[in-house]
Amino acid sequence: MSVALAATALPDGLRWDAGRNRLKVLSPALADVVLRDPHIITGVDRSRAGMATAMPEENATPSITQFFELWYTVSDNYAPFNTELRKVFTIRSADSYVDMFERMAAERAAALPADGDLARDYFSPFFMDSTFAMIGVPEADWPNLTKVAKLVIHLFKQQLLGVTDYGAREQAAFAAVMRYLKDLTDRLLAEADSPFVDAARRLSAMDRSTWPIAALIGQLLMAGIEPMIVGGAIASRMVWSDPELPGLLRAGEVDAGEVAEECMRQSPPFGNVFRFVAEPCSCLGVPLEPGTIVAIDTEAVNLAESGPTAPVRGCPVRPTAVLTFGRGGHYCLGANTARRQVAAALRALVTARPGLRIDPAAVRIDTHNNLKEVRALPYS
Template identity: 30%
Template sequence: MSPHLPLTDPAFVQNPYPALERLREETPLFFDTALNRTVVLRYDDISGILRDKRFGRTLTHLYSRDELGWPLPDPAQQHFDAFNGNHMLDSEGEKHTRLRSLVGKAFTPRRVETLQPRIEAILEERLSALGPEFDLVADYAEPLPVTVIAELLGVPEAERFQLRPWSAAIVKLYEPQFTRTQQSEAERAVVEFSALIRKLAAERRADPQDDLITALVQVEDGGQMLSESELTDTCILLLNAGHEASVNGLSAGVLALLRQPEHWKKLVQASGEGDPKPFRTAVEELLRFDTPLPMFERYVLEDLDWNGVSLKMGDQVALIYASGNRDPRRFERADELNLSRDPNPHLTFGLGRHYCLGAPLARLELALSLRALVRHAPILRLADPAALPEYGGGFVIRGLGRLPVRR
């Protein structure tokens, strides 16, 4: 029987690691006929492909759709496709270089660092409002990144309630299979979010503020500026990417800690010592141990041979970060949680030219969120230790739907 990744199987989404371990040892590179992709499971192969310019996030910078033999775009998701093909994550060549340079000048590490006091205040307010039993996902993990991104961009408070539903709708189309209803909801979310950003950008041109939309409106590099559609699509990308990784990373990380209470107790002890480093180190390990965005893809840009596997221009490869992050060839005792693991060269934020621009913000949010939670709830525990965790979506954007806890 041909090897296969059952990405839509709830049991696999629940716990993919035993299946990934078996495949990683038996068939670390294989063509999955159901996915129509070559699946890549070992750390060295994944990191090598991420750094290799013969692989890219798109092909359309080199070839037209006619040359590639691609079908016409689906009009039911024309706005989603336009957004997805216009931001820097799915761009290559000169366009990617220009977009990353411009966005990087506006979305700077210094801007991220200034957010720490506000993040801490949001966390304090959120934790003070929680009762003795709460859903860690909806009541704690979700509100912070949405609020931070909204404040960072400059989205008025009255408009923020729409951001989470928009993001949740849009990312459904990154799964291998989706329904017509999900497609329609994603399309509508892109249209509505784009309209809001265009309105805010027009306001910032007339009346600049100290926010990221103003910075993106004004940013310039060698006479180059962001077009209106590039600015809009960048803002949508920042919400989706930054918020999904933070929510899924924190909730999965806390679940891992509560399943192994000795690790939670170590963090409780560290929280009393006032040193933030143990939390920064712990976050890196939690992101490795249970990867919040387990799979990314690349196109093959030219015919090549990769470790004995023939790949043709136009083929797609599925890079299974969740498998690479558990590869024992790269990580000692890879299936064990080690909050002191250092160095920790996990793949979670990618590598190479598409390394996640929002990684500093995600790391800051996660470390501060974890430290605040440990301080406020030192005896936190699962509401029902015997219950299987509930996952809310598929494998590509793998996140807990609920996580009831008690403090």
């Protein structure tokens, strides 16, 4: 398949990436085709033996692989989960959390040491705690849930790198974390009060076990927190590259959400949105065989209509022309809340720390994997 595609003259907007063995999509029009095409799907292999029976017993814990198979986006219950969850993450409900996000960000910013690393000391704890608070987790559980989030994020990255063998210590740590997550889930379902927990309660009636809800909480933590850290880091690097911009944000003359949107348009946390060809088709103008990996280049699509502009001017294109949070049926569930969390983090930083300095040349953001990774974000 790759040989055939590699030898074919591809239409504009398509490129065969021989090194990574996948078809790159670079134009907005072809990205739209891919994201609507019924022959090209998200990475779900429902035929995999054992997936349907992957539910652990109530008092057992899932293996690491089993845990990832319990995620709602790869489950047969995707449609009802998606319907319920979309009601929780609307623009209106995201707006109702803004005061809380601003208060939590202001407290974090005021407590920052004189110098350190902003990703580690500020963005990571703020995005963790504000997400926990939003989903209704009691404050006493935040330190433990931080450990769950960090381990799940680490294991997910390992999985993306192809690691499937885990050492005994890692498996034991995972089992302990899973027992805690399951216990927390059952307590939330029994006692907590939040729009997310209300939806989770309705969804928990669909299965004989609450493991899918525990997996859902794990999935939201993994899907959301790391890209927000990357988005916050990208935005702060750009903001502090413009000597005027922190002051304009502080004075409220420029909107932090608009600035963050433009920064993430130019440098999106996810390099690609991936799809897989499920049935033979020619919808992209070339014959595609099942199994072909299609990688839509987020940055190329974002910048096709208008190249990078100074972030102080905000995002120059329509929201629908931006692929930072995906598009169509799998559009990011957390886009509305993530945008407000990143904006609240920036606003609090410029307000509480007027003298803060970030040397853009010292910032390290690794772009090797699909989700960029913050290696260093030193501030003083």
